[in-house]
Structures are given as structure tokens and as C-alpha cells.
Amino acid sequence: MDHSTASGGAPHLSNSHLSNFSAEVANSWLLPDGVVDVLFEDAQKQEVLRHQLTQQLITHGYQLVCPPMIEYTESLLSEASEDLKRQTFKIIDQLTGRLMGVRADITPQILRIDAHHGGDGIARYCYAGDVIHTLPSGLFGSRTPLQLGAEIFGCASLSADIELIDVLFTMINNLNMSAALHIDLGHVAIFKRLAILAELPDSDTKQLMHLYANKNLPELKRVCQALPMGKDFYALARYGHDMSQLLAKLSDTAQQDTDIATAVDELQRLKEHLQQQWQCDVSIDITELSGYHYHTGIVFNGYINSETQPLVRGGRFDGMQIHNEEPRDATGFSMDVSRLLAHTHLDDPTVVVINYSDMSHADGLKTQALQQQVKSLRQQGCRVTMPLNEHDRPVGLTHRLSIIDDQWQLQAV
Numbered sequence: 001m002d003h004s005t006a007s008g009g010a011p012h013l014s015n016s017h018l019s020n021f022s023a024e025v026a027n028s029w030l031l032p033d034g035v036v037d038v039l040f041e042d043a044q045k046q047e048v049l050r051h052q053l054t055q056q057l058i059t060h061g062y063q064l065v066c067p068p069m070i071e072y073t074e075s076l077l078s079e080a081s082e083d084l085k086r087q088t089f090k091i092i093d094q095l096t097g098r099l100m101g102v103r104a105d106i107t108p109q110i111l112r113i114d115a116h117h118g119g120d121g122i123a124r125y126c127y128a129g130d131v132i133h134t135l136p137s138g139l140f141g142s143r144t145p146l147q148l149g150a151e152i153f154g155c156a157s158l159s160a161d162i163e164l165i166d167v168l169f170t171m172i173n174n175l176n177m178s179a180a181l182h183i184d185l186g187h188v189a190i191f192k193r194l195a196i197l198a199e200l201p202d203s204d205t206k207q208l209m210h211l212y213a214n215k216n217l218p219e220l221k222r223v224c225q226a227l228p229m230g231k232d233f234y235a236l237a238r239y240g241h242d243m244s245q246l247l248a249k250l251s252d253t254a255q256q257d258t259d260i261a262t263a264v265d266e267l268q269r270l271k272e273h274l275q276q277q278w279q280c281d282v283s284i285d286i287t288e289l290s291g292y293h294y295h296t297g298i299v300f301n302g303y304i305n306s307e308t309q310p311l312v313r314g315g316r317f318d319g320m321q322i323h324n325e326e327p328r329d330a331t332g333f334s335m336d337v338s339r340l341l342a343h344t345h346l347d348d349p350t351v352v353v354i355n356y357s358d359m360s361h362a363d364g365l366k367t368q369a370l371q372q373q374v375k376s377l378r379q380q381g382c383r384v385t386m387p388l389n390e391h392d393r394p395v396g397l398t399h400r401l402s403i404i405d406d407q408w409q410l411q412a413v
Contacts, residue, residue, distance in 0.1 A: 034136035034143035040395075042341050046146065049175070049337050049344065050128050053148055056171045057126035062150050065127050067109035069102060075112055076101040079320065081293045084108070087133045102132045106147050107317075107334060114153045114328065115320040122154040128337065138309045142338060149334030153319050156329040158266050161298050161316070162273055164333055168302070168312060169278045179304040179343040181311070182281040183274055186288035186299040187263045188315075191236060194260070197253060198229040208233055212287035229253070240286030243268050266298055291315060298331070304343055311339050348398075350382040352410065355402035356390045366403065373401065373408050 031037070038046055058064055070091070077085055087104040103109060106127050114123055128148040136143050150167060152160045165183075172181055195205050204227060211220040220237055224230030235249040243264050247255060254260055267284060274282045291299060297316030304311050314333025321328050354370065362370060377384050384401075385394045399410050 032143070034133070034141060036142070038338065041346070045341055045344065045346055046338060048346065049340055050146065050148065052175070053171050053337065054126060054128050056174060057150050057167065060167050062124040062126035065110065065113055065125050066129060067103070067106060067113065067127070069130070070100050071103065071109070073099045073101045076103060076108060079111060080108055087135060089132055089134055104131050104133050106131060106149065107151070107332065110151050110332070111320050111330075114330070118153050118328070120154070122152065124150070124152050126150045141309065142336065145336035146338050147334050148337050149332055151330060151332030153328055153330045158269060158298070160331050161270060164314065164331060165270070165274065165300070166277065168333060169280070175340070175344050177340070177343050180280070182283070182303045184288065184301045184303065185267055185271060185282060185284045186286055187267050187297060188289055188292055188295045188299055189263045189297050190260055190286055191289060191292070193257060193263070194229060194232050194236070194254060197257065198227065200227070209289050209292060212237055212289060236286045241284050243284065246286070263297070270298065300333075311335050349396070350398055351394050351396045352377060352382050352384045352399045352401055353392070353394055353397055354384070354386055355400055356387040356392070358403040359387070362403070366408070370408055
């Protein structure tokens with residue numbers, strides 16, 4: 001028997017119990033790391049950005065799609081990298097008992113959609129939706145990004161990559177942004193082709209990618225001395241920011257390879273286009289291989305100001321074909337819209353409240369005139385509050401609508 005309630009009275013709580021209870025109540029309001037509320041002005045800004053950016057894509061010929069938040073893992077993760085699989089929450093479908101995944105990236109869903117609906121010609125898609133990550137990306141990264149992106153399927157030429165870059169800059173330049181976009185270009189096909197020519201085993205490939213990621217040139221130089229075509233792999237890190245210099249340092253075998261020559265030419269052409277068309281800062285990093293197992297050609301990251309995490313990621317990848325064993329050429333980019341909130345601002349709103357006393361005493365004609373004026377103000381984008389009592393005052397009030405000279409008139413507060 002519980003002695004604290006045996007007499008029928010209320011249970012006695014010790015100081016330690018009260019302390020634990022208070023802590024539990026306080027902790028119940030905490031959100032997980034990497035998960036935040038988007039409130040008030042930021043929430044409105046995020047919704048405005050989402051609408052403006054998707055509308056820009058639609059006007060450029062991209063079809064809007066809205067894939068589901070959950071799918072069976074067989075389809076959601078069939079072509080996924082190990083990193084994406086680790087980032088994906090898994091749940092059990094209570095209807096079938098099958099394993100489902102909560103999407104951590106929308107791009108794999110676009111592959112599935114194109115495989116079933118894209119046909120054999122060129123197809124353009126755009127999307128915007130929430131994704132959920134098991135772990136944050138970076139020290140202060142979000143686990144709940146609002147991912148927006150665009151993809152082109154069915155075109156193998158550089159013209160598709162240039163179109164996407166142009167659309168991206170058009171979108172960014174149409175925003176009221178206080179930051180510039182810096183583009184970092186890469187091309188995974190160069191390293192992939194060298195690995196094939198050198199007949200590298202997977203263990204050496206992984207070791208090189210690790211050294212590239214850590215920019216460890218001394219250790220890279222030591223490791224490359226024992227590898228076939230090691231000077232070429234070292235040259236990628238040492239001279240991979242300048243295509244002319246890189247070509248001069250590569251071996252004859254690498255220089256004469258058609259795939260490598262094509263990749264170098266694509267990088268040079270895309271860099272020139274960015275500098276001439278958009279006057280933006282462009283850098284090249286051949287050893288940017290973070291999407292090595294997914295990407296197949298040109299890759300790019302877009303940074304704003306001095307942030308270490310890219311705002312935009314994009315590049316070439318292989319689409320799927322249901323009735324054809326050959327992969328479908330594809331390229332695309334995606335960004336986290338919530339990352340734009342700190343770099344954009346909305347025009348100051350006009351916030352109006354009706355004078356409660358005038359409203360509550362208005363006759364039929366004045367009430368009808370008030371309704372028409374409120375409708376007109378809201379159509380102009382004003383925020384108009386019909387107060388519920390005399391204390392009902394909206395945040396950020398700028399104007400009051402009152403009866404002056406027997407007419408409803410707007411007055412600045």
C-alpha cells in the first residue's frame with residue numbers, strides 16, 4: 001500500500017520530489033538539438049521566400065512536385081549513399097509492418113518521379129518541402145531544413161548545368177539580400193577517371209578522399225609516392241584550383257585522356273560563364289569529393305559571406321530508367337531556404353487596428369463602410385486587426401482607423 005495516500009488525503013511531496021517535478025516541467029518545453037521554432041516575422045519571411053523562389057522556377061519552365069514526407073525504404077533509399085541512409089529516420093508502417101523512411105533529402109524522390117513520369121525527353125522539376133535529419137550538418141546545423149531545389153533530366157550537355165546556374169542566380173538576385181553568392185566548382189569525373197586509369201582499389205580511393213577532405217598535403221604526398229600515377233593524384237590537390245596549371249602538371253597518360261580533357265574544358269567554360277554573366281567570385285576545387293558516390297560530373301557549392309556551410313549544393317548525377325538499363329542524365333541543385341532568413345528582410349508592414357470604441361458604436365452605414373475599407377486595406381497588403389476589446393492591440397502597430405469628421409480615416413500612431 002502507498003502510505004502517502006492511505007489516509008485518503010493528498011500525497012505528500014518532498015522538496016526533492018518538487019525539484020524533480022519542476023525540472024520535468026521545464027524540460028518538457030525543450031526542443032531537440034538542431035530543432036527550432038520559426039516564429040512571427042521569420043515564419044512569414046520563410047513562407048514569402050518559399051513562394052517567391054518556387055514561382056521563379058515555375059516561370060522558367062520547371063514543374064512543381066510535392067513528394068510525400070514518408071516512403072518505404074525500398075524506394076526512398078534504393079539509390080542512396082551511406083551518408084543519406086544514416087541521416088534518414090526509420091519507422092514501422094502500422095498498416096503493413098514494412099519499414100518506412102522519413103525523407104532526409106527530396107532529390108531521391110525526384111528520381112523516382114522522373115523514372116515513372118519523365119519519359120525519354122528533357123524534363124524539369126522543382127520542389128520545396130521539409131526534410132528531417134537524424135544528425136545536424138555542421139556545429140549549428142539544422143535537423144529540419146526547408147529544402148528547395150530544381151532538377152533537369154534527359155540532357156547530358158553542359159547547357160543544362162549553365163541553365164541551372166543562371167536560374168539560381170536569377171532567383172538570388174531577385175531577393176532583397178544583403179549578401180553575395182560565391183561559387184566553388186569541382187568535377188568528380190577527373191578523380192574517378194584517374195582512379196580507373198591507375199586501377200586503384202577501394203581502400204586507396206577512400207584514403208585519398210580522406211586526405212583530400214582534410215587538405216593534408218604532406219601526408220598526401222607521402223601516400224602518393226607509393227601509388228600508381230601518384231603524382232597525378234597529388235597534383236589534383238596541389239594544383240587543382242587552376243586548370244591550366246593542373247594540365248601542365250598531369251602525366252601524359254592523364255593529359256591525353258578524353259574524359260579528363262572534357263571535364264577540364266567543362267570547368268573552364270562554366271567558370272568563364274559565371275564570371276562574365278554574373279560577375280561573381282568563382283573558385284575551383286577538384287578535390288571536392290563529398291558527393292563522390294552520388295555525383296558523376298560537374299559539382300558546385302554556393303556560399304554566402306564567410307559561412308563555412310554552403311547555402312546551395314548542386315551537380316551532375318545519374319537518374320533512373322524503369323524500362324532501360326542505361327542511367328538517365330540529370331543535374332540539379334538544392335538549398336535550405338531557412339538559411340536565407342538572416343540575409344533577407346521584408347518591407348516594413350503597415351499594421352492597422354480599428355478604434356474599438358468607434359467600431360462598437362458604429363451604425364449600419366458606418367459598419368458597412370468600415371468593412372469595405374478593411375477589405376481594401378487588406379488587399380493592399382496591410383495587416384488589419386478587428387479588436388475584440390479595448391485592450392486588443394496588435395504587435396508593431398503603425399496606424400489606427402478611427403471615425404474623424406464622420407468618416408473612417410487612417411492615422412499614423
